[in-house]
Amino acid sequence: MNAFGHFLRRPEAASIISLLAVIAFYVIFGGVDLSKLFGAASWVNFAANLGIVAIPVGLLMISGELDISIGAMIPAGSMTTAILSGYYELPILVGMLGALSVGVLVGIVNGLLTVRTTVPSLIITLGTLVAMQGIILSASVLLTGNASVPLDAPAWAKFVFGQLIGGSHQIIIIWWVVLTVIFAFVVHRTRYGNWIFAMGGDRDSARNLGIPTNRVTVILFILSATSAAFVGMCQAILFNSAQVSGGMNFIFNAIVSVVAGGVLLTGGFGSVIGIFVGTLTFAIVNQGIYFTQIDRNWSNLIIGVILLVAVGMNETFREKALSYVPKKKKT
Amino acid sequence: MTERPPILELRDIDKSFGPIDVLHKISLKVHEGEVLCLLGDNGAGKSTLIKTLAGVHKATAGTILMDGEPVEFNRPRDAADRGIATVHQFGGTFPLMSIGRSFFVGVEPTKQWGPFTVFDRKKANEIAVKAVQDFGITRINDGDRLVGGLSGGERQSLAIARAVYFGARVLILDEPTAALGVKQAAHALRIVNEAKRRGLAVIFITHQVMHALAVGDHFAVLIRGSVAADFRKNEKTREEITDLMAGGESMADLEASVEGYVESHEGRLPPTNADE
Known part of the structure; x- marks a missing residue:
């Protein structure tokens, strides 16, 4: 009972309940065969690609900022890799470093603009989102004369970034799990995590208490843009080609995952595990519908309802956490 | 003295x-x-x-x-x-952080955990709870409670206890x-x-x-x-x-002067001093 109460006050409580509710809903109303669902790769692949971007986006949200330029950073990452290593036939390492450098660069631009101006980061990253789309398209056409570039990655790069485990599960799933563990450790077990939460709670006070808020903000923006570029890079290596389009879905998908995962949109509250579970939930709703007898045109309705229910539960549980007063004495 | x-x-x-x-x-x-x-x-x-x-x-x-x-x-x-420590109107400024965590924002106690330096939550909670109890707020006994769940007075005490603890x-x-x-x-x-x-x-x-x-x-x-x-x-x-x-003069004088001005200036109010 006590343990259950403790669970309900955690930021990820609602996301775990949502996840169970979605699975139960699909089983009861969609006639899903659970063993088939859990054996399937589609939604896990989907979750992993999304999840790697969702975590840094969620951390930015906890710190009180938003980054939607990730939508352009995924094709930017894959195109940079494909143009450098595919079209110009440079070593794959150059292409990969190029992709990640583009991520770092855009992250720095986003971060510096956010800390140096009073423009909300939503608007700033909307600007860099559109600008990056333009840059990718014109650079691709200008350099290669095409909007789609093939890439033939060497075996080792395929093995590390673009392998299909058992012929179905993308290796990026392992990257996702490892990155989740690292992020969860840093955010919840080290002092730096405390800084992110403090910044989301009250940026001015956090700065006055000596936290290098500007530096942390820029680093978080670098992480989100670079993570998106990393996902793009892995996709280019896996699919042997890169397109200038695509990636825009990631913006809303990531935000839905993060919010369903218990992160407060205005900052200061959330958890990495919550974002992880929120991403899983979103992926199961989005991809799991193919395992049901439900017409897949309904999936967006379910996503909308899940989002509202999850946020509603988040509010309730946050209230619970705030009003929590421990019993007189527990031994 | x-x-x-x-x-x-x-x-x-x-x-x-x-x-x-x-x-x-x-x-x-x-x-x-x-x-x-x-x-x-x-x-x-x-x-x-x-x-x-x-x-x-x-x-x-x-x-x-x-x-x-x-x-x-x-x-x-x-x-x-x-x-010099400033405590603002609402005391704790991080309502969604725990007492222990908000107490140590920027100066988190750490301990070694294998090869990693991690935040020492237990120590942070113990110190924070003790510091605020020393100020007579004995109702606070769990450092994991969120600051936003405390009453206004408790939050002030927490903020003051924090300042004193850090040598204000x-x-x-x-x-x-x-x-x-x-x-x-x-x-x-x-x-x-x-x-x-x-x-x-x-x-x-x-x-x-x-x-x-x-x-x-x-x-x-x-x-x-x-x-x-x-x-x-x-x-x-x-x-x-x-x-x-109220302005360096008695309320009564102030009212009288405002009325006098309005009468002699065709109903306009006196100018403010912003342009001085």
Whole structure:
């Protein structure tokens, strides 16, 4: 009972309940065969690609900022890799470093603009989102004369970034799990995590208490843009080609995952595990519908309802956490 | 008592933002174990003065001295390092953080965990709970509770306990009682007395004269960025102080002058002093 109460006050409580509710809903109303669902790769692949971007986006949200330029950073990452290593036939390492450098660069631009101006980061990253789309398209056409570039990655790069485990599960799933563990450790077990939460709670006070808020903000923006570029890079290596389009879905998908995962949109509250579970939930709703007898045109309705229910539960549980007063004495 | 230099002294502090003078020749002193009440109406320059003391703003002219030595605050951290701590109206500013975590924001205790340096939650919680209990708030006994779940008075106590724990010598309390009910306010005032008993210098900003009189040793009234009056306990009555805060003249005089102006200026109100 006590343990259950403790669970309900955690930021990820609602996301775990949502996840169970979605699975139960699909089983009861969609006639899903659970063993088939859990054996399937589609939604896990989907979750992993999304999840790697969702975590840094969620951390930015906890710190009180938003980054939607990730939508352009995924094709930017894959195109940079494909143009450098595919079209110009440079070593794959150059292409990969190029992709990640583009991520770092855009992250720095986003971060510096956010800390140096009073423009909300939503608007700033909307600007860099559109600008990056333009840059990718014109650079691709200008350099290669095409909007789609093939890439033939060497075996080792395929093995590390673009392998299909058992012929179905993308290796990026392992990257996702490892990155989740690292992020969860840093955010919840080290002092730096405390800084992110403090910044989301009250940026001015956090700065006055000596936290290098500007530096942390820029680093978080670098992480989100670079993570998106990393996902793009892995996709280019896996699919042997890169397109200038695509990636825009990631913006809303990531935000839905993060919010369903218990992160407060205005900052200061959330958890990495919550974002992880929120991403899983979103992926199961989005991809799991193919395992049901439900017409897949309904999936967006379910996503909308899940989002509202999850946020509603988040509010309730946050209230619970705030009003929590421990019993007189527990031994 | 021997004459020791005041712990904090302001000499002729001016502060202007561009062409606008906000503070004008402010001179104040506060000693150890003394409560200086800073009274003033909205817009009198109280916030600017606090921010100057806390290192958020830099004074345009004038000197700040601590223990008789001139000091310079370029950043909030400089003031904090010298032992000046500001506690704002709502106390804890991180409502969704736990007591232990918010207590140590920026100075988190850490321990070794294998090859990693991790946040020591247990130690943080223990220290935070003990510090706030020492201020008489025994209801707080779980450092994992969220700050937002505490009452206003408890949050103030937590913030003050935090400041004292981190070696504050001068405590600036920005309207600590403004958002509190009568009972909670009495509680906050008791904590001010406790801080004073421990030898801290307290600068207590308020526009509630009753609260100021309850704890103050020394009073300064701020009007339009200048110290309009500087007096010690029992030198002035409550009515006199209220009148001072209302603009340096008695309320009755003020009303009369407004009416006189309106009559002689075809019904227009007197101009404000913003363009002076």
